[in-house]
Every structure is written in structure tokens, then in C-alpha cells.
Amino acid sequence: MDHNKIPQATAKRLPLYYRFINNLNHQGKKRVSSKELSDAVKVDSATIRRDFSYFGALGKKGYGYNVEYLLGFFRKTLDQDETTDVALIGVGNLGTAFLHYNFMKNNNILIKMAFDSDPEKVGTTIGDVPVYHIADLEKKLDGVNVAILTIPASEADGITDRLVAEGITGILNFTPARITVPEYIRVHHIDLAVELQALVYFLKHYPLEETKQLD
Amino acid sequence: MDHNKIPQATAKRLPLYYRFINNLNHQGKKRVSSKELSDAVKVDSATIRRDFSYFGALGKKGYGYNVEYLLGFFRKTLDQDETTDVALIGVGNLGTAFLHYNFMKNNNILIKMAFDSDPEKVGTTIGDVPVYHIADLEKKLDGVNVAILTIPASEADGITDRLVAEGITGILNFTPARITVPEYIRVHHIDLAVELQALVYFLKHYPLEETKQLD
DNA sequence: ATATAATTGTGAAATCGGTCACGACTTATT
DNA sequence: AATAAGTCGTGACCGATTTCACAATTATAT
Known part of the structure; x- marks a missing residue:
């Protein structure tokens, strides 16, 4: 299994990607770009491309990603077929x-x-x-x-x-x-x-400009 | 406010430290080492010392940390006085x-x-x-x-x-x-x-030896 | 008193994660 | 057919975080 090379940070985002790709598929969408995905999941598009790239070349330059292919790939990768x-x-x-x-x-x-x-x-x-x-x-x-x-x-x-x-x-x-x-x-x-206390702490001590969405 | 210099990763651990130090105080413990704390909160002892060091020299070499002092310090730092x-x-x-x-x-x-x-x-x-x-x-x-x-x-x-x-x-x-x-x-x-799916993914794809406790 | 053990605080190195920026390729347009 | 626009994959960089490892200091034991 070559999954050892996948960074933990990436692995933690996979279920999130999976859900949104699933949604897109249900909506009948055929293709999606890293930029669109980025808007939906609030993860930088370069990060998404990097994440995907750990699994090989899943997309096509100038085109984006084929939703159905991507979905199938993630289903396998996340072992969605096995309960x-x-x-x-x-x-x-x-x-x-x-x-x-x-x-x-x-x-x-x-x-x-x-x-x-x-x-x-x-x-x-x-x-x-x-x-x-x-x-x-x-x-x-x-x-x-x-x-x-x-x-x-x-x-x-x-x-x-x-x-x-x-x-x-x-x-x-x-x-x-x-x-x-x-x-x-x-x-x-x-x-x-x-989690709650950390949120409160950030609000009190970090300037609003630096605000980011954390998980 | 000089809290800007405190790394976010450190800030997220502060509430955790606070709770355990509070526990120790209730147990009547007077001193604690970064090693003991490490066993309790499952964070590397060097990381704990580093975290504390952002707030100055809170401990004494060869001794450890005074529980009561530490507690008072964190109470102030985490704005425990203000609801x-x-x-x-x-x-x-x-x-x-x-x-x-x-x-x-x-x-x-x-x-x-x-x-x-x-x-x-x-x-x-x-x-x-x-x-x-x-x-x-x-x-x-x-x-x-x-x-x-x-x-x-x-x-x-x-x-x-x-x-x-x-x-x-x-x-x-x-x-x-x-x-x-x-x-x-x-x-x-x-x-x-x-969170649940990520846990399952890690179990399936990461060798047990590399297991770590994540938050 | 002296020696031994314990423990901090931190410089330096290593690791990790995220972002920029661009060449390469695909698609759309004229 | 040629050009323009869109988008990926990734080398290179940067910043954040963790860890190592050790000098300095304190406590404990004999």
C-alpha cells in the first residue's frame, strides 16, 4: 500500500473532498476545477491540487477534474465499498x-x-x-x-x-x-x-485580519 | 498585548494545560515536571517546555513547575477572570x-x-x-x-x-x-x-507503529 | 560538602504544511 | 488554423511547528 506517503494533513481533508465531490455528482455536474472546489470547501486551490497529486495525475490540464472519475477514485481510496x-x-x-x-x-x-x-x-x-x-x-x-x-x-x-x-x-x-x-x-x-475555549482565546488575542478557518 | 507572538499551535493547547494543572492543584500536588505533564496530556515534554517558554521562564531548572504559580499564571493568561x-x-x-x-x-x-x-x-x-x-x-x-x-x-x-x-x-x-x-x-x-471517517482512514492505511494521538 | 540525579530553557536542526508561480497541456474562440 | 483562455501538476520557497540535545541550575543523597 503506497498510502504511507500521504501527509496526515492531506488525509484529514480527504473525507471532506469526498463529500463535496459526491454532492457535485448528485447535482449532475460533469467536471470541476480546483478553484470551484476551493470555494466550496474553503481550502486553497493549490492545496487541493497538491493533495490530489499525491494520488497521481487525477485531472487534466486546461480541463479540471472529471467528477465521476474523481468520485470513483476517492470511493476506492477511502474504502467506501467496505462498511x-x-x-x-x-x-x-x-x-x-x-x-x-x-x-x-x-x-x-x-x-x-x-x-x-x-x-x-x-x-x-x-x-x-x-x-x-x-x-x-x-x-x-x-x-x-x-x-x-x-x-x-x-x-x-x-x-x-x-x-x-x-x-x-x-x-x-x-x-x-x-x-x-x-x-x-x-x-x-x-x-x-x-475547542470552545480555544476559539474564545483566538478571538481575544489575535487581530481579526489574521483570522482563518481552522478545523 | 504581547500574545501575538504566541504560535497558534501553542494557543490551542493552553486550555488543555490549564485543565490538567487545575486537576493537579485539586489533588494537592505542589510541583510538576514537563515529563509528568507530558504523560498526562500526551504532548511531548519538549513541546510543553517550549510552549511555556513563550510566556517567560515559568519553571525552575532541576525542580520543575510550581503548580499553584502555574495555575495562577494560566488563569490570567486565559482570561479566566472575565466571562x-x-x-x-x-x-x-x-x-x-x-x-x-x-x-x-x-x-x-x-x-x-x-x-x-x-x-x-x-x-x-x-x-x-x-x-x-x-x-x-x-x-x-x-x-x-x-x-x-x-x-x-x-x-x-x-x-x-x-x-x-x-x-x-x-x-x-x-x-x-x-x-x-x-x-x-x-x-x-x-x-x-x-473526524470519524478520517480515523477509519488512518486505521486502514497507516502502519500501527506510526500511530499518534491527534486532536 | 560533595557527588549524583533531575529538570528547565533554548539554539539548532529537522519536519511539516501551505502557497506562489509557471511550464505544459487542453479547450474554446475566431 | 491560429490564438486566447483556462487549468493542472509541481519545483521552489516560506513559515510554522516539533524535536533533539545540551549547558545551566536546582534538588537530593551520602
């Missing part, structure tokens, strides 16, 4: 938001099961996803190797250890805790309080 | 999660009001935050200049224009749409689907 199963741990408000989000539609990612300790929730189905008791984690979590953590910070370490023991390889962590995992496990942190 | 008001637009599951999150506790950020169009929600109070009708945005949004957008993508552009017209200067956008704003307005995007 990825995900488990959600913690059915609070944030967790529920995920359960109602239809990731299948664009992303071929399926939240296959959820876990919580609340007896009111256990046994129900939310957005077509069954909710199991957290005690049954080891019993139910079969073959799933990506988890979304939307639980209180105090639970994070304990649950993480159990997930790791069950062979989870990727965790999307919404907990404020910075969890400790073996080095072969990938964790992405999304810390809502930090 | 920032925020408006939340869209009281769905994700929005509700924010309303229940007590940002005041650590961050001196206050969600002062929320807006939605659902008559069931308008007029209620969720987590001490009053919910107004979205039609009253212009009437109620007074002096608040940071907004959290947790609405459907289709609404994003319209609401954004109204927020901008009302003088909002910062937007935390959870919508998949990449909104268009004047250049003097700061937008941070958090796209849950993209």
Missing part, C-alpha cells in the same frame, strides 16, 4: 446525536451497537441501533474495532482498558480525559470544551 | 449536550441563551439556559458575539448570515456545511462525520 462497523459507548445527549446521524449515507460507516448503564436505555433501539448494557461489552463487541467514547471523563480509563482488551484499534474520544493506550492503538481526541 | 457569553443555535441532541456541559466550572464560558424553532423547546430552560425561538434571534442576541452552530446543514448559510449581521465574531460550526463569512470572522469547523 466499517463502529461501537458507541455512552448514550447521553452527545452519544444520541451520533446514533441519529446517518453515517451510512455518505461514509459507509455503521454504528452497529451502543452501550450504556442506564436501565431506561438498555434494551431500546435508538436510530436503528441496539443499546446494550455496558456490562455486556465483552459479550457483544464482536469484530468491531472502532469505538466512539461519549461517556463521563471518570469512566474513560476503565472503559478504554476493556476496549483495548477486546481488540479495539481505533478510538474517537470525546472525553476530556487524555486516555492511555498501547502505542499500536489510534486515538483521536475531540475535546469540546477545549 | 465570555455564548449563544447556542440548534437544540437537538448535540446542542442539548452543550447545554448540560458546565463550561463555567473550568472555563468561565457561559452559554447564555439557546435558539430553536421547535415549539416544544421554545420557552423552556435546559441546563439553566433559556431557549428562544429562532425568529427572535435579532431581538435576543444582545452583546453576545460567539455562537455554537448545532443545526442541520441546510440551515447553516441562512443562520450564519443573520449571526454575522448581528455582529457575531466567532462561530464554532458543527454543521457539515463549510459556511461563508467575511474575513474578519473566525470560524472553527468540527465535522463529526469527517
Whole structure:
């Protein structure tokens, strides 16, 4: 696999590109230039061309990119043909938001099961996803190797250890805790309080002229 | 204000540092080394020392950092003494999660009001935050200049224009749409689907040895 | 007192990411 | 057919960020 050469910054933008190219295709658009794409996704057009170029020459000079070809290419590259199963741990408000989000539609990612300790929730189905008791984690979590953590910070370490023991390889962590995992496990942190506070900090301390859209 | 010299990457880590130093203080810890902090927040210790050094010599060689002093320093630096008001637009599951999150506790950020169009929600109070009708945005949004957008993508552009017209200067956008704003307005995007898909992409295409914890 | 261990702060180097700018090629126009 | 306009792919550059590695300083142990 030659994907090792792709910069992480580029890799993080791929899903974004994919979604917009998908939209264009649905709109019946046949071709698109890096400039048009740039306006839509708010990424510099040179950056888009550079990103695409890591995968070879996907476009035609003087023409742009063929939408259908591009879409097919990204589908393969992002493994859109193969569904990825995900488990959600913690059915609070944030967790529920995920359960109602239809990731299948664009992303071929399926939240296959959820876990919580609340007896009111256990046994129900939310957005077509069954909710199991957290005690049954080891019993139910079969073959799933990506988890979304939307639980209180105090639970994070304990649950993480159990997930790791069950062979989870990727965790999307919404907990404020910075969890400790073996080095072969990938964790992405999304810390809502930090994001909000960072935004506020930038507003107060950086001149408006320098403003940019961050992710 | 000499904060202009502080790199953005450093600025984004400050809230994280602040929270952990706060924890240490509550635990009664008197001193901490960059190495200990590194283990806790999963940021290289040299990076932590570099980050701190932008604010001057906060530590003592051979000793580390005095927790209480560090805490006081960061409190001032992050404007912990001055509350920032925020408006939340869209009281769905994700929005509700924010309303229940007590940002005041650590961050001196206050969600002062929320807006939605659902008559069931308008007029209620969720987590001490009053919910107004979205039609009253212009009437109620007074002096608040940071907004959290947790609405459907289709609404994003319209609401954004109204927020901008009302003088909002910062937007935390959870919508998949990449909104268009004047250049003097700061937008941070958090796209849950993209985050999840990026995680899956990394798992599939990057060797486990290279795994890192990203934000 | 002395030696050893710990830890900072930072110059220098390395890495990473983004942008400019232009040659090469394609398409559209006259 | 010739010219003009549009657009890609990329070498070169720049700035930001991270990491290395070590002198300087402080704390601890004997």
C-alpha cells in the first residue's frame, strides 16, 4: 500500500473532498476545477491540487477534474465499498446525536451497537441501533474495532482498558480525559470544551485580519 | 498585548494545560515536571517546555513547575477572570449536550441563551439556559458575539448570515456545511462525520507503529 | 560538602504544511 | 488554423511547528 506517503494533513481533508465531490455528482455536474472546489470547501486551490497529486495525475490540464472519475477514485481510496462497523459507548445527549446521524449515507460507516448503564436505555433501539448494557461489552463487541467514547471523563480509563482488551484499534474520544493506550492503538481526541475555549482565546488575542478557518 | 507572538499551535493547547494543572492543584500536588505533564496530556515534554517558554521562564531548572504559580499564571493568561457569553443555535441532541456541559466550572464560558424553532423547546430552560425561538434571534442576541452552530446543514448559510449581521465574531460550526463569512470572522469547523471517517482512514492505511494521538 | 540525579530553557536542526508561480497541456474562440 | 483562455501538476520557497540535545541550575543523597 503506497498510502504511507500521504501527509496526515492531506488525509484529514480527504473525507471532506469526498463529500463535496459526491454532492457535485448528485447535482449532475460533469467536471470541476480546483478553484470551484476551493470555494466550496474553503481550502486553497493549490492545496487541493497538491493533495490530489499525491494520488497521481487525477485531472487534466486546461480541463479540471472529471467528477465521476474523481468520485470513483476517492470511493476506492477511502474504502467506501467496505462498511466499517463502529461501537458507541455512552448514550447521553452527545452519544444520541451520533446514533441519529446517518453515517451510512455518505461514509459507509455503521454504528452497529451502543452501550450504556442506564436501565431506561438498555434494551431500546435508538436510530436503528441496539443499546446494550455496558456490562455486556465483552459479550457483544464482536469484530468491531472502532469505538466512539461519549461517556463521563471518570469512566474513560476503565472503559478504554476493556476496549483495548477486546481488540479495539481505533478510538474517537470525546472525553476530556487524555486516555492511555498501547502505542499500536489510534486515538483521536475531540475535546469540546477545549475547542470552545480555544476559539474564545483566538478571538481575544489575535487581530481579526489574521483570522482563518481552522478545523 | 504581547500574545501575538504566541504560535497558534501553542494557543490551542493552553486550555488543555490549564485543565490538567487545575486537576493537579485539586489533588494537592505542589510541583510538576514537563515529563509528568507530558504523560498526562500526551504532548511531548519538549513541546510543553517550549510552549511555556513563550510566556517567560515559568519553571525552575532541576525542580520543575510550581503548580499553584502555574495555575495562577494560566488563569490570567486565559482570561479566566472575565466571562465570555455564548449563544447556542440548534437544540437537538448535540446542542442539548452543550447545554448540560458546565463550561463555567473550568472555563468561565457561559452559554447564555439557546435558539430553536421547535415549539416544544421554545420557552423552556435546559441546563439553566433559556431557549428562544429562532425568529427572535435579532431581538435576543444582545452583546453576545460567539455562537455554537448545532443545526442541520441546510440551515447553516441562512443562520450564519443573520449571526454575522448581528455582529457575531466567532462561530464554532458543527454543521457539515463549510459556511461563508467575511474575513474578519473566525470560524472553527468540527465535522463529526469527517473526524470519524478520517480515523477509519488512518486505521486502514497507516502502519500501527506510526500511530499518534491527534486532536 | 560533595557527588549524583533531575529538570528547565533554548539554539539548532529537522519536519511539516501551505502557497506562489509557471511550464505544459487542453479547450474554446475566431 | 491560429490564438486566447483556462487549468493542472509541481519545483521552489516560506513559515510554522516539533524535536533533539545540551549547558545551566536546582534538588537530593551520602
